[in-house]
Amino acid sequence: MLQEDFEKILKEHGLKKTKQRILVLETLASCGDRHLTAEEIYEIVKAEFPEIGLATVYRTIQLLLELNLVESIQLGDGYVRYEIGRIGGKDAHHHHHLICLECGKVISFRDDLLDELEKRIKESVSFQVINHEVKLYGYCESCLKQEQEAGKENREPAKHLEVQLEERT
Amino acid sequence: MLQEDFEKILKEHGLKKTKQRILVLETLASCGDRHLTAEEIYEIVKAEFPEIGLATVYRTIQLLLELNLVESIQLGDGYVRYEIGRIGGKDAHHHHHLICLECGKVISFRDDLLDELEKRIKESVSFQVINHEVKLYGYCESCLKQEQEAGKENREPAKHLEVQLEERT
């Protein structure tokens, strides 16, 4: 089903159907919420198809981005990550990310509040908003719990995200 | 004034005051809205102080990030950019970016609408939001004008930002 759509899209663009391309897309599709890096995709595909090369993974990701089948996000940790986009017409446009500063977990959520913001922008500034990207940094449920159990010191929450992330490398 | 604050902060942290550090910070301060890359900062400082090395610029930026004097943003074009943060107590936390897909211009704006979103997140998911980052992609005023003058074809607006940006390299 996913694969059939994909084959159709490839054909429409005069591109060839290859096992590598299908595997990369399938990996992204099945790891829906994991937000994989190129290297991670490579490792996963290699388990099933050891001949694949990392360069092919990069080239395929590039292709999928151009075909609008995949989207990229950068969490500020130096890696570019990829997630499957709206395949088959479902508009996954307005989904955003909650990023845990403790464990790095990424939670996706939808919200249309930003439509309101876009409208306001359009009115106040002369800027035509086409798309937007929202990242909320904080602490996820399980990290909050762990901390509560660990003791009652007041955590001084990170003021600067990027730095925070870098320090945890 | 800026420089005095900076010297005080350096002293507080047991760091030395050097010409390089001051010039990097000044460059960031005076180029307020330009969102410079490390390389650009390097070039600007080098005009006034040719002995400086790129590595020093990187090290200084790192320092400024840790001191919370500077913030970084990634526009998706592969470069990390830096902008001066809230010096002297002014809280510049909730400012976000409008990014022109045509010319790459970055416009900063403030908005507190996101506070509302944060509140909602907290209620619906158990996630403690500490900070957030919003990027709106679209077309700036002057690019819109140019286009109107150039002709009346319907522009097919970019569906996928990152790709769009990459293609303009």
Added chain:
DNA sequence: TTCGCTGCAAATCCTTTGCATGATT
């Protein structure tokens, strides 16, 4: 058969690091 796609290795590009020298306190 034709051309596009792949794998490999080399090349790039941005950023970081090691080390001896030089500057600041």
Added chain:
DNA sequence: AATCATGCAAAGGATTTGCAGCGAA
């Protein structure tokens, strides 16, 4: 004088590219 910071060059790490061979159409 004691450190810390700098410049340079080399190292790193992610991503891209060149090219000959392979595989889809």
